[in-house]
Every structure is written in C-alpha cells, then in structure tokens.
Amino acid sequence: METGRTTPGVVAGRLPPDAYETNFADLHPRYDPHEAHVAADRCYFCYDAPCITACPTAIDIPLFIRQIATGLPEAAARTIFDSNILGGMCARVCPTETLCEEACVREAAEGKPVEIGRLQRYATDTLIGAGVHPYTRAAPTGRRIAVIGAGPGGLSCAHGLARRGHDVTVFEARPRPGGLNEYGIASYKTPDGFAQKEVAWLMQIGGITIEYGAEIGRDRSFDDIRAAHDAVFIGNGLRGVNALGLDGEDMAGVEDAVDFIARLRQAGDRAALPVGRDVVVIGGGMTAVDAAIQARLLGAQNVTMVYRRGAERLNASVYEQNLAQINGVRLITGAVPVRLHGDRAVERVEFAYTSDEGGRLVTMNDGFWLPADQVLKAIGQVMQPLTADPEAALDLDGTKLRTAGTGAVPSHPGVFAGGDCTASGEALTVTAVAQGRDAAAAIHDYLTDAQPAQKEPA
Amino acid sequence: MADLSTDFVGIKSPNPFWLASAPPTDKEYNVRRAFEAGWGGVVWKTLGLDPHVVNVNGPRYGVIHGADRRVLGINNIELITDRPLEVNLREIKAVKRDYPDRAMVVSVMVPCEEWAWKEILPKVEETGADGIELNFGCPHGMSERGMGSAVGQVPEYIEMVARWCKQTTRMPVIVKLTPNITDIRHPARAAHAGGADAVSLINTINSITSVNLDAMCPEPMIDGKGSHGGYCGAAVKPIALNMVAEIARDPATAGLPISGIGGVTTWRDAAEFLALGAGSVQVCTAAMTYGFGIIKELTAGLSEWMDRAGYDNIAAVTGRAVPNVSDWKNLNLNYVTKARIDQDLCIKCGRCYAACEDTSHQAIGMGPDRTFEVIDAECVACNLCVNVCPVQDCITMERLPAGATDPRTGRVVPAEFGDWTTHPNNPAAHAAE
Incomplete structure (x- = not known):
C-alpha cells in the first residue's frame, strides 16, 4: 500500500512529490510594482504615525511608503535599513497584525490596514535582491568586540559595530548564521534561503567574522571571550526547552517543536521528512502554530494544538490562529496533558480540562484522549547560563538576563545583551534587532568614552 | 420620474449628455455605438477644408494619474479630423438619418476668412445636422495656423466669424471657447454680439503633463521632442465650472445658452454644470477612459438625483446655483x-x-x-x-x-x-x- 495521509506512524512521503513545493511556497509573495503602488497609496502619511510607535525598531514607515509611491523603492529600503538592518526578515516574520498594522489608522477606519509588512518586503527586496549594501564602514578603530550568537540581535549589533569601524567576532553554536531566522521560523514565511541571503548581504559591511560551532560554556569559556575583547554582546537567545515533566517524554515520537521546525528548515527534500498521522502539538505560542501548520503541510492527517489556558490567553496572534485553522489544524484550549501513553513509541495523550480560577490554573478531574503518533512540545524556551561558575554568573531578572535600557549588563562592565535572552521587550525578531542596534550604539559610546582608563583589569 | 430630454437652442436630445468633439465622435462606427449605448447627442469631430490635416504617428496623449493609475487628466496633441471632408459628411448624414432623435452637432474649423465658412457650412447643412459648433478652442497645432484658440483669443475675430456663420446657415451656431485667456467673459460677449445662439466651454487647457526625465523631453514625446497639448478630464473641472459661472452671471451674456464641458465624469459633475448655468453637457475624457457604457450611470444618476431633489426637468436645474455665485466683497x-x-x-x-x-x-x-x-x-x-x-x-x-x-x-x-x-x-x- 502506498504511503498517504492516513498511513499510521511517523513516516515520510505522505504527499505526492509536487505537493511539498506548493505547500511550502511563499505565504505572502512579493508585490509586483503595480500592487505596491496601489498598496502604498493607501497610506495617509499620519502625523507622528502610530505605526512607527508600534514598531520596536521605529522604522519611519510613512516615509518609506511614500518613497515606494513615488517610484523609489531603493530609497524606501534605505529608510527601513537605517532603523532596522534586518528589515528584510522582519517584513516576512513580524507579527505585523499586532504591531504596525494593528496601529494603522486604516485598521481603525476600515478594518483593513495598509499592508506595511508586504510593502516593506517589496522595498527591502530591491536592494537585497540586487546585492547592494547601502552602508560603508568607518575607518577601523582597532577595537575588538565579541558577539555571542548570530541571531537577529547579534547580527544587528555586529553590523552596528562594524559600521562604526570596530572589529567584530561572532560566536555561533550552530553551523549556520541567522538564529531563529534560520532554524526557528516556519518555512513558508521565509522560503528560498532568504535567511542566508540576508546574512550574506549584511556581512558586506565588512569587519565581521563568524566562528561556527562555538557554543559559549561548552566550546569556549565566557570569561576567556570577555578577557580577549574590549566588549561583549550577548545575543544567544533561549537555547533550552521546557519539558512537560511527564512520564514517557523519552518515548519515540515525542520531541521539542523547535527541533521539528529546525529539521524542516534544514531539510533539502521535505518529502523525506517523517511526520505522524495523528500529531498533537502542546502549547499556544508562535512555535506551536508554526509546528502545527507545518505538520499539516507535510501530510499529517490530524493535527491538534492544545493550549492549557483559555483562547484569550493564546500567545499566537488571531491571524496566526486563523492561519492554523485554515490549514486544518484543530485548536483546543483549556486542557493540559497529564499522561503520555504508549509502549516504546507514543500512542495517545491523556488530557485534563483546566479551569482558570482568578489567574490560577486548576486541573480538573475530567478530560479526554487524543490518539498521537507524534507529540511536539512547544511550551516555552529558557535561557541557558553561559557559565557554570556561580561567581561569574550574570544578573537575572526572573529567568532571563537583567539589562539596563541600553542593553548594558549592570553587574558586568563592558558586557551588553539583547534579544530573547534578556528580560526586556517581547520575544520577537524585531525586538532583538532593536536591542542589538541600540547595544551597538551603547558599546560604541562605552568604548569611545570609557576606554581604556576605566576598563577593569582582566 | 424626472424628464431628462433636452432642448438646447432648438437642438433636441433625449438627455443632456453629448459626446464632445473629439476622437470618440470621429467616425460613424463610434457614433452609432454611442447612440446605441444611450448618448443623447454628439458633436462630430471637427471638420476642416480639404486637403485634410495629418496627425503625428507617435503618441498623441499625455496623462496625469491618481491612485491605482486612475486617470485624472489627459492632454492631447491630436488635430482636427484627418479624414477627407466628403467621408465625414457622408457618415454624418447616414447617422443622423438613422438616429433622428439624437442631437447631431458638427464641429467646424476653417481659416478665418469668410469664403471658407461660406463654402463648408452649406455642405454641413446638407447632412441634416442639427447645429454647428465653431471650434475656437484647440490650443495646439491648429492654433499655429491661425485657427482654433488663435481665433478664440481675439474677441473681434469671434464676433466676426459668428456673424458670417449666422448669415450663412439656418443651423444654430454654438461657439466653443478656449480657456486659454485671462477673462472668459470677453469672448463670450463677442460670440453673443456676433449673434451666436450659444457658447460651449471649456475647450482644452494648454499644458505639459509630464517630463520624461531620461530623455529630458515633455510627454507625449515624438522622436525626442514634445509640444504643449490640450488638457482635459476631471482635473480641469474646477476651471471649467468657474468659467461657465462667470458667463452665466455676466449681465452682458445673461440667458445665453451654455453647453458645459470640462471633466464631466459622473452624474454629479453634470448636475453641477447645469446648476451653474449649462443647458447641456459634453463628455469626452470619461468616455475615453471607461467607454460608452458610463452613459447609463450618468443618466440614471442624474434622474435619481433630480427625483430626490424635486426637479422635474433639465430646465429646472439649469442656472439654479447662479444667484449664489457672488463676489468676495459680498x-x-x-x-x-x-x-x-x-x-x-x-x-x-x-x-x-x-x-x-x-x-x-x-x-x-x-x-x-x-x-x-x-x-x-x-x-x-x-x-x-x-x-x-x-x-x-x-x-x-x-x-x-x-x-x-x-x-x-x-x-x-x-x-x-x-x-x-x-x-x-x-x-x-x-x-x-
């Protein structure tokens, strides 16, 4: 019998060979010039525009849209990159429906915002597509800065520093740059290897070296890195994954959603990727949605996403929830897994309903079962400490790094941080870019004002 | 239901919407289709003496776009008809015979000499046309030869030619005015003094719509050179409305029938021209942009509005707003x-x-x-x-x-x-x- 959607177990090749390309094609294809002009013309060029305020990188959105409308998308791209050097990726992955487009006055007026994200992509693709890097590097300063993590925060910071003439070494644990842009985001949001193209384009500034396979705390010591550089930026994200804490988590078929997504992103041939017939995704955030939709796109027959709290508490935006449901994902809220059943491989998951009692989640006695040959866990990621030495440990705010407004880590002069590993801001690509950018400015000030007299002896 | 039928200086049409003298009325094929679509009348594309003129063989139009390439204004460097006089006359006659209830006005432009007018008008009359419109408006090409706006800019010439025409033909004479002048009242008074039955306005406005920045040349560009053209379409409506109102409230021309032209695109535009004193309206750019089908919106919309506002017929609307057009000092x-x-x-x-x-x-x-x-x-x-x-x-x-x-x-x-x-x-x- 041929393998299909209903074949039991975790198997590859559930779909006809040509279905994969269709399923994982660009979610929002790039506008053609006419579409861009029509969309751009809807912008009201608001005073002190709410979309700018809503953008963590504060891109001058009305200006770049006006530049598109007047026929200069390249100039629009420069406006975007001036505030957000990863404006190309942000145009693809930003939850614009909760940021700029939610704030757009036309959302208030008509329930139909100016399509800022797609216009941003139209603009940024012109320069990146042409391989034109619009910035030049200042004269070398001789300063050396370490950036930990080649994700959005680290790359943004590295570019800002390199532009100012500093020499940057980026230490990246994985074999490729990009962080979640490369490993953690649904394929249909950034197809055609865009994450790598963007990094290559960004690196054209010069002065940035990336060391791959260099995980701080495993391959290199944080203290050594710090001693060997004039400043350090930490942008290593959340490398740990929360566990369910249930028996049977080590059964075959149970894995972290981030690993499933990363495997998908790195796959050359998606037809060779195994996926379950009955997939259960546990969690309510963007990672859960990305995993659930892609499981469907790979050919899973039944994909159910289960979130422990009520629908109003889902981290995934309404747009993402709708996208999941359009793609045939079933969404269940108000239930937690209490037991994983199976022999060596998972066979079903037992859930209990929950009740939110004044913010406290109470597990009820009543529940249900879901058949499952694959369980994807997406209940949050955690920071991994850079050093095991409690003396050298960096200050935490909750479970993440405590930083000042500029990204400075108060307990460690010369150390700055940004992105998901810090306690400030939402865990978004665009927030990481903003924090990396601002930290680069702060590091530059630190180096030019404070160095070398105030540098502590290593 | 409101009565849209129009009697403009004796020229009758089932509605006040005429296609202006321009490419849409250049030949029998177009005009028949326009009448089938429901247009009340046409002003046939301007006739001249043989040998007929020739047109450029490159682009004839420039454009101003709004959002989504919406046409706001067009300018043109096309001249009068470039077909033999005899062909036009034969076609006019055939169409008028088949559509006796529609207004058939023929636009004419010949040199500013009496013999020329006396030669062509009997030929036009012989077609059975309902009236003539003297083209004293085109600001490009023909004006270089002493015709079109070159005549319209000299009130004495207007009066003189209007008088020749009135002496020569039984047909009502409409003088089409150029807006390329400081005070529109003077040419209107001259037409009136010459015995013209009506004026129509505005003809197109001297314009350069855009410059090709690669070639450093105005558009439309003909082999690296451009010439000013005549501007029309929705963009010129405010200018046209003012000129119509100026004539309507000028005591010297009070009551002189006006055919309003300039950017009429919707029923509302037409109602505004009527309110400021027009007895009929002429449409070109909107038809050139959307085709003849817009006549259904124009007539249905005007009728609907007249019913709601309580106007029984076109005459009841004409000039209704004129008393409220005042001077600043008042x-x-x-x-x-x-x-x-x-x-x-x-x-x-x-x-x-x-x-x-x-x-x-x-x-x-x-x-x-x-x-x-x-x-x-x-x-x-x-x-x-x-x-x-x-x-x-x-x-x-x-x-x-x-x-x-x-x-x-x-x-x-x-x-x-x-x-x-x-x-x-x-x-x-x-x-x-």
Whole structure:
C-alpha cells in the first residue's frame, strides 16, 4: 500500500512529490510594482504615525511608503535599513497584525490596514535582491568586540559595530548564521534561503567574522571571550526547552517543536521528512502554530494544538490562529496533558480540562484522549547560563538576563545583551534587532568614552 | 420620474449628455455605438477644408494619474479630423438619418476668412445636422495656423466669424471657447454680439503633463521632442465650472445658452454644470477612459438625483446655483464658524494637526492618546482640516450663533449681515449719510 495521509506512524512521503513545493511556497509573495503602488497609496502619511510607535525598531514607515509611491523603492529600503538592518526578515516574520498594522489608522477606519509588512518586503527586496549594501564602514578603530550568537540581535549589533569601524567576532553554536531566522521560523514565511541571503548581504559591511560551532560554556569559556575583547554582546537567545515533566517524554515520537521546525528548515527534500498521522502539538505560542501548520503541510492527517489556558490567553496572534485553522489544524484550549501513553513509541495523550480560577490554573478531574503518533512540545524556551561558575554568573531578572535600557549588563562592565535572552521587550525578531542596534550604539559610546582608563583589569 | 430630454437652442436630445468633439465622435462606427449605448447627442469631430490635416504617428496623449493609475487628466496633441471632408459628411448624414432623435452637432474649423465658412457650412447643412459648433478652442497645432484658440483669443475675430456663420446657415451656431485667456467673459460677449445662439466651454487647457526625465523631453514625446497639448478630464473641472459661472452671471451674456464641458465624469459633475448655468453637457475624457457604457450611470444618476431633489426637468436645474455665485466683497463677514472634530469618527491619523500646526493657524491641539481637538481661540475656520481629513464628516464647520463671543477675536458675533463693502477697514466703504 502506498504511503498517504492516513498511513499510521511517523513516516515520510505522505504527499505526492509536487505537493511539498506548493505547500511550502511563499505565504505572502512579493508585490509586483503595480500592487505596491496601489498598496502604498493607501497610506495617509499620519502625523507622528502610530505605526512607527508600534514598531520596536521605529522604522519611519510613512516615509518609506511614500518613497515606494513615488517610484523609489531603493530609497524606501534605505529608510527601513537605517532603523532596522534586518528589515528584510522582519517584513516576512513580524507579527505585523499586532504591531504596525494593528496601529494603522486604516485598521481603525476600515478594518483593513495598509499592508506595511508586504510593502516593506517589496522595498527591502530591491536592494537585497540586487546585492547592494547601502552602508560603508568607518575607518577601523582597532577595537575588538565579541558577539555571542548570530541571531537577529547579534547580527544587528555586529553590523552596528562594524559600521562604526570596530572589529567584530561572532560566536555561533550552530553551523549556520541567522538564529531563529534560520532554524526557528516556519518555512513558508521565509522560503528560498532568504535567511542566508540576508546574512550574506549584511556581512558586506565588512569587519565581521563568524566562528561556527562555538557554543559559549561548552566550546569556549565566557570569561576567556570577555578577557580577549574590549566588549561583549550577548545575543544567544533561549537555547533550552521546557519539558512537560511527564512520564514517557523519552518515548519515540515525542520531541521539542523547535527541533521539528529546525529539521524542516534544514531539510533539502521535505518529502523525506517523517511526520505522524495523528500529531498533537502542546502549547499556544508562535512555535506551536508554526509546528502545527507545518505538520499539516507535510501530510499529517490530524493535527491538534492544545493550549492549557483559555483562547484569550493564546500567545499566537488571531491571524496566526486563523492561519492554523485554515490549514486544518484543530485548536483546543483549556486542557493540559497529564499522561503520555504508549509502549516504546507514543500512542495517545491523556488530557485534563483546566479551569482558570482568578489567574490560577486548576486541573480538573475530567478530560479526554487524543490518539498521537507524534507529540511536539512547544511550551516555552529558557535561557541557558553561559557559565557554570556561580561567581561569574550574570544578573537575572526572573529567568532571563537583567539589562539596563541600553542593553548594558549592570553587574558586568563592558558586557551588553539583547534579544530573547534578556528580560526586556517581547520575544520577537524585531525586538532583538532593536536591542542589538541600540547595544551597538551603547558599546560604541562605552568604548569611545570609557576606554581604556576605566576598563577593569582582566 | 424626472424628464431628462433636452432642448438646447432648438437642438433636441433625449438627455443632456453629448459626446464632445473629439476622437470618440470621429467616425460613424463610434457614433452609432454611442447612440446605441444611450448618448443623447454628439458633436462630430471637427471638420476642416480639404486637403485634410495629418496627425503625428507617435503618441498623441499625455496623462496625469491618481491612485491605482486612475486617470485624472489627459492632454492631447491630436488635430482636427484627418479624414477627407466628403467621408465625414457622408457618415454624418447616414447617422443622423438613422438616429433622428439624437442631437447631431458638427464641429467646424476653417481659416478665418469668410469664403471658407461660406463654402463648408452649406455642405454641413446638407447632412441634416442639427447645429454647428465653431471650434475656437484647440490650443495646439491648429492654433499655429491661425485657427482654433488663435481665433478664440481675439474677441473681434469671434464676433466676426459668428456673424458670417449666422448669415450663412439656418443651423444654430454654438461657439466653443478656449480657456486659454485671462477673462472668459470677453469672448463670450463677442460670440453673443456676433449673434451666436450659444457658447460651449471649456475647450482644452494648454499644458505639459509630464517630463520624461531620461530623455529630458515633455510627454507625449515624438522622436525626442514634445509640444504643449490640450488638457482635459476631471482635473480641469474646477476651471471649467468657474468659467461657465462667470458667463452665466455676466449681465452682458445673461440667458445665453451654455453647453458645459470640462471633466464631466459622473452624474454629479453634470448636475453641477447645469446648476451653474449649462443647458447641456459634453463628455469626452470619461468616455475615453471607461467607454460608452458610463452613459447609463450618468443618466440614471442624474434622474435619481433630480427625483430626490424635486426637479422635474433639465430646465429646472439649469442656472439654479447662479444667484449664489457672488463676489468676495459680498460674503458675510459676520458668518463665524469653528471646526469641530467628531471624536467617534476620528481615526487619529493626525493629518488635521499636521496641516494646521505646520501650515495654518496652530488651532488644533494633540492630546495624550492622539486626541485632536480644535482650539477655538486660534481657529479661523479655514477648512483645511476638513479638506485633508480622510474621514468624511469627521470634521465639520459649525456656526457660532449670534450673540456668542468668538474666542479668537473676543468679539460678539453680530446677528446682522456685514460684508466688506461696509467694513470699517475698507477705505472705500462709505457710511450712509
């Protein structure tokens, strides 16, 4: 019998060979010039525009849209990159429906915002597509800065520093740059290897070296890195994954959603990727949605996403929830897994309903079962400490790094941080870019004002 | 239901919408289809003497686009008909025979010599056409040869040619005026003095729509060179409306029938021309943009509006707004208004604020949460905020009642009328003695 959607177990090749390309094609294809002009013309060029305020990188959105409308998308791209050097990726992955487009006055007026994200992509693709890097590097300063993590925060910071003439070494644990842009985001949001193209384009500034396979705390010591550089930026994200804490988590078929997504992103041939017939995704955030939709796109027959709290508490935006449901994902809220059943491989998951009692989640006695040959866990990621030495440990705010407004880590002069590993801001690509950018400015000030007299002896 | 039938200087048509003299009326094929679509009449594309003129073989039109490539204005460098006179006359005759209820007006442009007019008019008359329109308007090409706007810019010539025509033909004579002149009243008076039955206006406006910045040449570009063309379409409507109104309220031409032309695109445009004194309207650019099918919207819309507004026929609308077209000096300076922003309708774009703060009177305050409110003590009621607001009726102008104090001037609003002619700041004002 041929393998299909209903074949039991975790198997590859559930779909006809040509279905994969269709399923994982660009979610929002790039506008053609006419579409861009029509969309751009809807912008009201608001005073002190709410979309700018809503953008963590504060891109001058009305200006770049006006530049598109007047026929200069390249100039629009420069406006975007001036505030957000990863404006190309942000145009693809930003939850614009909760940021700029939610704030757009036309959302208030008509329930139909100016399509800022797609216009941003139209603009940024012109320069990146042409391989034109619009910035030049200042004269070398001789300063050396370490950036930990080649994700959005680290790359943004590295570019800002390199532009100012500093020499940057980026230490990246994985074999490729990009962080979640490369490993953690649904394929249909950034197809055609865009994450790598963007990094290559960004690196054209010069002065940035990336060391791959260099995980701080495993391959290199944080203290050594710090001693060997004039400043350090930490942008290593959340490398740990929360566990369910249930028996049977080590059964075959149970894995972290981030690993499933990363495997998908790195796959050359998606037809060779195994996926379950009955997939259960546990969690309510963007990672859960990305995993659930892609499981469907790979050919899973039944994909159910289960979130422990009520629908109003889902981290995934309404747009993402709708996208999941359009793609045939079933969404269940108000239930937690209490037991994983199976022999060596998972066979079903037992859930209990929950009740939110004044913010406290109470597990009820009543529940249900879901058949499952694959369980994807997406209940949050955690920071991994850079050093095991409690003396050298960096200050935490909750479970993440405590930083000042500029990204400075108060307990460690010369150390700055940004992105998901810090306690400030939402865990978004665009927030990481903003924090990396601002930290680069702060590091530059630190180096030019404070160095070398105030540098502590290593 | 409102009666749209029109009797314009004896030329009858089932509705007041005529296709203006232009490419849409250049030949029998087009005009038959226009009549089938429901157009009330046509002014046949301008005839001249043989040998017929030739046109450029490159682009004839330039354009101004709005959003989504919406055509706002077109200019053209096309000349009068480039087909033999005999062909046109034969076709006019055939169409008029088959559509006796439609207005068939023929546009004519020949040299400013009496023999030329006396030669062509009998031939036109022989077709059975209902009237002639003297093309004194085209600002390009023909004007270089002493015709078109070159005639329309000299009132004495207008009067002279109009008189020749009236002496030569039984047909009603409509003089088509050029807007490329300082005061439209003078050519209109000249036409009237020459015995013309009516004027039609406006013809196109001298224009360069755009410059090709690669070739450094105006568009439309003919082998690296460009020439000014005649501008038309929705963009010219305000100019046309004013000129129509100027003639309608000029005592010297009071009652002179006017065929309104210039950017008529919807029924509302047509109603506005009628209200300012037009007895029929002519349409070109809208038809050239959307095709003949728009006549259904034009007639249905005008009819619907007339029913709602209580106008039984076209004559009841014609000139209705003319008494309210006044001079500035007669405007009531005691009419004091202030802008009011409807906070429920406001979408908080801040365009009113930017416009007022940067370019006007700093009369709009921006509060927390982007709340925009009018500062009465600064508001001069200029209306700019109303104009730039993207939400209809969100900002309105509300009148201060008599007896209220205007916080901007500190003066009590008088109940009585008071204009510039009696204003104390007017050196020419004289108190009654």
